[in-house]
Amino acid sequence: MCTVCGCGDAKLVESEAHEHVHTRPDGTTFTHHHDHGHEHAHAHDHHAHRHDTVDYGGGLAGVHVPGMSQERVIKIERDILSKNDAHAADNRRAFARDHIFALNFVSSPGSGKTSLLVRTIKDLAGRVAISVIEGDQQTSNDAERIRATGAPALQINTGKGCHLDAHMVGHAVETLAPAPGSTLFIENVGNLVCPAAFDLGEAHKVVVLSVTEGEDKPLKYPDMFAAADLMLLNKSDLLPHLDFDVSACLANALRVNPRLRTLIVSARTGEGMAAFYAWIEASARAAHP
């Protein structure tokens, strides 16, 4: 994360890199490198960000007024997540305008999210137009797996970041430009904690849990299950080989979130996937009647 300008070192790997010049409050400047070089229209409000300069926290030296140096307390009462939420609201407006149905897929690493998306794209080919934003700390492996299906995909690398935020997704959507009326899958960084706090502007969060994990994961990581509208319990084909207690797992999930919908699926065999596809189509119609 860039701690100088606050824009994070998340990058769209398909973009060119560039450099920023920073002006410190004392007037000194320095330049550093940012992998964030795509052209983008700044429809939403964020930090001062010309294409050659990010001037964050600067400019103050020039406006200091003598006599203003006494300490003052200012009440601001601002939500810490307000910046992210404002970007999320922009994304949601853009999705509504273009009738794009966006889903945010969250899970721990290794639950089978990418395999599930690949299967869904193949099975829904010709029925639902799908594009994908992939979030990972490093590599574009997942976006390449999606592109192999023929669906457009864009990789966001978060660097050290543990989640996608609405600002990154806003830029990714500008670059990916999903077709009006299409469905957008956002595959978040594999992490059951942090992505729960960051609204991306999606219609629904879908949490993927696999039967090779513990039944008590919904109790151990409740925020994520509380934030989701649908839980997919994946890898059901492995159940005969495991001691996993499906009903205990579902009961734990419903204790944290009584209105959670749950489906038992296998992205490998296709079991239960038809119910997931029906949910996608019905929810997309409900989102944009």
Place this chain on the structure above:
Amino acid sequence: MHEMALTESIVEIACEEARKQSARRVTRVRLDVGLLSHAEPDALTFCFEAVAAGTVVEGALLEIERTPGAGWCLDCGKSVGIAERFGACPECGQYRVRMTAGDELKIRELEIE
């Protein structure tokens, strides 16, 4: 560690408010962090110094007030104090408690000069 991103947001908002007030620097940042929120105060404090460095917030004291958790128990039909986000009602032991307070993540005020 989404506290790093939250801290960046805190510093960004503080810089923005300082700029609006033509402040030279921010000396104190007071937060309300609910007991049931998903942020860890120690991690916020840990990140704060690093994120504030090089901005007008550098050197500011970070004060974190923990606001208590409360919820509405559907079975008791009243407001109860809760210590865990998805915990049971302390009176009836059922899990049908809807959180009403304790989720705050807010910058309450700044001291500037």
